[in-house]
Amino acid sequence: MSAERHEYDVIVLGTGGSGLRAAIAAAEAGARTAVVCKCLLGKAHTVMAEGGVAASLGNVDPADGWETHFQDTMFGGKYLNNWRMAELHAREAPDRVQELERWGAVFDRTPERKMSQRAFGGHTYRRLVHIGDRTGLELIRTLQDKAVHSGIDVFMETIVTRLVKDGDRVTGMFGYHYATGAQVAFACRSLVLATGGGGRIWRVTSNSQDCTADGHALAYEAGADMVDMEFVQFHPTGMVWPPGVAGLLVTEAVRGEGGILRNSEGERFMERYDPKRMELSTRDVVARSIYTEVKEGRGSPHGGVFLDVSHLDPAYVKMRLPSMYDQFYELAGVDITKGPMEIGPTCHYFMGGIRVDAETGQTIVPGLFATGECSGGMNGANRLGGNSLSDLLVFGRRAGTSAAQAASDAPAPRLPEAELALAAAELGGFLTGDGLTGPAEDPYRLHRELQTVMGDGVGIFRDEAGLETAIGRLHELEARAANLRAPSARLDYNPGWRLCREVRNMITVSLQIARAALMRAESRGAHSRLDHPRYDDYWSEHNILICGDGGEMTLEARPVVTSDELTELVEARQEAERV
Amino acid sequence: MTTQAASTPPAARRTGTPPLGATMRRDRWWLQPVLIATGLTLFGIYSIVVAALNTDYDYLKGGARYLSPFYSPDLRSLFGLHIPFTYAFFVIWAPLGLRTTCYYYRKAYYRSFFLMPPACAVAGRPRAAGRYTGESRLPFILQNVHRFFFYFATIVLGFLWYDAIRAFFYHTPTGTRFGIGLGGVVMVVNVVLLSAFTFGCNSFRHLIGGRLDCFTCSASARARHGAWKKVSVLNGHHQLYAWLSLISVGVTDLYIRLACAGVFTDPHHIF
Amino acid sequence: MSTDGAQTPIADQTGEATTRTLHIWRGDLTDGGLVEFEVETAPGMVVLDAVLEVQRSQAPDLAVRWNCKAAKCGSCSAEVNGRPSLMCKTRLDHLPEGEPITVEPLHAFPVIRDLVTDVSWNYEVNKKIAPFTPKPDADWLIGQEDADRMSEFRKCIECFMCQDVCHILRNHRMHDRYFGPRFLIRLASLEMHPLDDLDRIDQISGEAGIALCNITKCCTEVCPEGIHITDNAIIPLKERVVDRRFDPLFRLLHRRPR
Incomplete structure (x- = not known):
């Protein structure tokens, strides 16, 4: 049995923005706090965020206020958002951003020496607080340094494979140190999941390798329910060539600065899809347009379309888009001031996730909280750019504070030996092959097959037949995943071993996505059904909840969480859109 | 799959001191230190010889006056000194000191003369553990006086500007007249390059504005930030100007020296 | 293309399949040395692609630390041909052709295993x-x-x-x-x-x-x-x-x- 054990009041799993923010809040509330992460501190996927943090400070556009931010978020989410979450987010984002500055974050400034704010798709006003094109890095470095001096213990390169329950309460988790393979058990009064998304389910993704939907799967297995899983955002512009970097994000700012999308016939095709907003249409529309062009045979040599800034002044391009210039020059050998980029949609963000209480981040499982991308509800059917960084600050803090409060009332955590033994057996089985019922399955291969299935059937466009096929194949993969075995039996730094559990997580979550996508018989936001191309009245007021307690995955449509106080704001916006 | 020997045994590579030059680099990393050592040595020898010669540094023909940068300011006429030996050493300590303690030259000679290290990711001179002291002990702690050399070198630079401008005024029987000679042009180019080097100095960059914590908190801070930005541009090319000005000083001296010796006649036109 | 293009086999991209030799340092604090691997290259391949390909097909226990693969997280630092480099940003075709590529862990920190050091x-x-x-x-x-x-x-x-x-x-x-x-x-x-x-x-x-x-x-x-x-x-x-x-x-x- 595992020798190493740790006990804390609050443990946060994940050290991206929301995890660090939650840990800081928990520590400030007086809880003994630890964070546990797969990577090194400060290397989580949040570092990739470029554009900025959305907060209605009104530094540039004084007319801005939380009400407009709320309305924008609701409109962007096609009114499937949890209203209360969208409200809290809009109300509290300005405070959270100012707080960051007090902790040492440095943002770009206005001539009045206040924080500058930039425009972004879907935001009525200039709202995104930013620093160059590396806002995520600034955010994570600030939180990291704050956390380091908040008395928080950090467990780096520690892989968690199971949540441990005592009765119906989550009391800890089980995992191992990646560097040594030594097992470790954590006991805690409150556990906060902040594990991010699962873009690695698709082959072409902008996500880091760590983004394998671990938190989604762990919480689901522990009895939490999921919401909005069918909504996966595909960013319209990712690199398509060379193959090694396929999916790597090409920032929206390229189009913002005047980049033009063209197909292989040289046609500016956005004229046909959204003549008003053209390249600056919303992400879902641009992604679908590009996909359609390629599907109909007007794609670029490597299966994308062309994004061109070569008509702009080269010096201007290098000044405004320095990292894009470098990225294409270094990795693709393309000088974007001279020739077009080849780009295509790339899996970017999970709107859906673990269902949580808006105020506290509490899941339906006692002792278990979730925040950030792994939680759902805030973004509805489509997320606006800039809202993810503010989301993780607002709800990270709320989850951390609530987890600390809950911890003070919670009983001393107990880790039932039977549960730990179960977890250890699963983990050990990946290495030794004990308990396998068929031929051993290679995790790398299964991962690739999963990516194929999801790419074929659960991509940007979906239809009933494709989804049903995908679900059937996912069930096959799920069965085969019972026989996953690492290709090497080493304990220390064994990537195949780690991938075994990650592949299982991804298959579980893929099934949730595919089944929710099948159930939602309409097209809305990031979810596009070829066989149901329009909005549906029933679905415009319902979220899909997924529950797996007891083993069987069940789906249920439930009315959107609304709020009487906000009806006026929402209706005003709906009215304005109709006009 | 074959196992090869690593460049050095892993134990030594992790804990002990690798031998001089140990690296896995395969490019010609040694070329730069060799070139720099050669260049600095040649200039060093040239300047000592020139300063010791005490001849052919003051060109006075056809009404022109070209003074070698090694001998400026002319201490003899300035203070009425009558010494039988060279006074150049009383002058060149300031610019030489500026260069010796200059952050760029420090990099250059720490690498190429002291081999600490000779190039990036190449092992330097092995030393007993803990004996490396960098610039925290004598002699290199003296590098911290860099800014004082800057002050003195600026004074010398002022005289060089005076010399360069004076080179365009010819003493003729009809009085002082404006003229352009090749020697004057050489002297102007030299003093421009020397200025670009001197005012790109890291210490100057610090003093003019870099030492402020806030660039925007007052009108004077904003003005100093503007100056800092300009100095930063020069500082960004500090290495370039360090070499160009080094060469131009040598070329200027050589030009005047050869002209004095009558090897050629300075082409000029008096207006 | 996000979904379909994913299935295009890498070699099909241009048809020109060449191989490169990698000398990857393998070992731990007690012992180690360079191990030779042959990797089939694809256009635009970076050193990290090659190392991961080795890991996938030849040495499944090869230890390497990486995450974003976009030069933004700073995880995959190593010494390529003796120079500290981000493996995800160093293209194979920018390294001298016809020569093996050496990949070593960082020198300034104790090695944990293979390319991973304790930072x-x-x-x-x-x-x-x-x-x-x-x-x-x-x-x-x-x-x-x-x-x-x-x-x-x-x-x-x-x-x-x-x-x-x-x-x-x-x-x-x-x-x-x-x-x-x-x-x-x-x-x-x-x-x-x-x-x-x-x-x-x-x-x-x-x-x-x-x-x-x-x-x-x-x-x-x-x-x-x-x-x-x-x-x-x-x-x-x-x-x-x-x-x-x-x-x-x-x-x-x-x-x-x-």
Whole structure:
């Protein structure tokens, strides 16, 4: 049995923005706090965020206020958002951003020496607080340094494979140190999941390798329910060539600065899809347009379309888009001031996730909280750019504070030996092959097959037949995943071993996505059904909840969480859109 | 799959001191230190010889006056000194000191003369553990006086500007007249390059504005930030100007020296 | 293309399949050496692609640390052909053809296994640096010019290649007396913050050991973010130390009320 054990009041799993923010809040509330992460501190996927943090400070556009931010978020989410979450987010984002500055974050400034704010798709006003094109890095470095001096213990390169329950309460988790393979058990009064998304389910993704939907799967297995899983955002512009970097994000700012999308016939095709907003249409529309062009045979040599800034002044391009210039020059050998980029949609963000209480981040499982991308509800059917960084600050803090409060009332955590033994057996089985019922399955291969299935059937466009096929194949993969075995039996730094559990997580979550996508018989936001191309009245007021307690995955449509106080704001916006 | 020997045994590579030059680099990393050592040595020898010669540094023909940068300011006429030996050493300590303690030259000679290290990711001179002291002990702690050399070198630079401008005024029987000679042009180019080097100095960059914590908190801070930005541009090319000005000083001296010796006649036109 | 294009086999992209030889350092603290692998290359392949291909097909237990594969997280630092490099940013076709490519772990830190080193020392150093401490009367107005100066240092992705290449850590192994370039730029970003209230010069000249730096600029040469570590952080800090310790004239002129 595992020798190493740790006990804390609050443990946060994940050290991206929301995890660090939650840990800081928990520590400030007086809880003994630890964070546990797969990577090194400060290397989580949040570092990739470029554009900025959305907060209605009104530094540039004084007319801005939380009400407009709320309305924008609701409109962007096609009114499937949890209203209360969208409200809290809009109300509290300005405070959270100012707080960051007090902790040492440095943002770009206005001539009045206040924080500058930039425009972004879907935001009525200039709202995104930013620093160059590396806002995520600034955010994570600030939180990291704050956390380091908040008395928080950090467990780096520690892989968690199971949540441990005592009765119906989550009391800890089980995992191992990646560097040594030594097992470790954590006991805690409150556990906060902040594990991010699962873009690695698709082959072409902008996500880091760590983004394998671990938190989604762990919480689901522990009895939490999921919401909005069918909504996966595909960013319209990712690199398509060379193959090694396929999916790597090409920032929206390229189009913002005047980049033009063209197909292989040289046609500016956005004229046909959204003549008003053209390249600056919303992400879902641009992604679908590009996909359609390629599907109909007007794609670029490597299966994308062309994004061109070569008509702009080269010096201007290098000044405004320095990292894009470098990225294409270094990795693709393309000088974007001279020739077009080849780009295509790339899996970017999970709107859906673990269902949580808006105020506290509490899941339906006692002792278990979730925040950030792994939680759902805030973004509805489509997320606006800039809202993810503010989301993780607002709800990270709320989850951390609530987890600390809950911890003070919670009983001393107990880790039932039977549960730990179960977890250890699963983990050990990946290495030794004990308990396998068929031929051993290679995790790398299964991962690739999963990516194929999801790419074929659960991509940007979906239809009933494709989804049903995908679900059937996912069930096959799920069965085969019972026989996953690492290709090497080493304990220390064994990537195949780690991938075994990650592949299982991804298959579980893929099934949730595919089944929710099948159930939602309409097209809305990031979810596009070829066989149901329009909005549906029933679905415009319902979220899909997924529950797996007891083993069987069940789906249920439930009315959107609304709020009487906000009806006026929402209706005003709906009215304005109709006009 | 074959196992090869690593460049050095892993134990030594992790804990002990690798031998001089140990690296896995395969490019010609040694070329730069060799070139720099050669260049600095040649200039060093040239300047000592020139300063010791005490001849052919003051060109006075056809009404022109070209003074070698090694001998400026002319201490003899300035203070009425009558010494039988060279006074150049009383002058060149300031610019030489500026260069010796200059952050760029420090990099250059720490690498190429002291081999600490000779190039990036190449092992330097092995030393007993803990004996490396960098610039925290004598002699290199003296590098911290860099800014004082800057002050003195600026004074010398002022005289060089005076010399360069004076080179365009010819003493003729009809009085002082404006003229352009090749020697004057050489002297102007030299003093421009020397200025670009001197005012790109890291210490100057610090003093003019870099030492402020806030660039925007007052009108004077904003003005100093503007100056800092300009100095930063020069500082960004500090290495370039360090070499160009080094060469131009040598070329200027050589030009005047050869002209004095009558090897050629300075082409000029008096207006 | 996001969904269908994913299935296009890599070799089909151009049809030209060539192989490259990699010499990857394998081992741990006790023993190790370079091991030769052959990898089929694809266009635009970077060193990390090649190493992962080795891991996938030939050496499943090859230890390598990576995450974003976009030169933004700073996890995959290694020494490629003897130069500290981000593996995800180093293209195979930019390395001399016809020669094997050597890939080694960072030298300045203890190796855990293969290409993975124990960089925890860096996190310990970071803890010694007092956090940003705002002035009590701060008005929170900061100019873009000030933001620009600090922002350069805050671009750091903590790949620790500057620490690796610095001979004070790499060769002299003075980890106990020197913070290294990464944390000197961190100190610079705080020391030059218009609203930071702490006096950091004592730490900079004391335990951070700035006087050990002999400004050979290797840190600047390897920085993947192009931060002018030496010219914009270390030298200005050295000059601030001179103000305090070596310049009586300056102290006379700028006596600060305490």
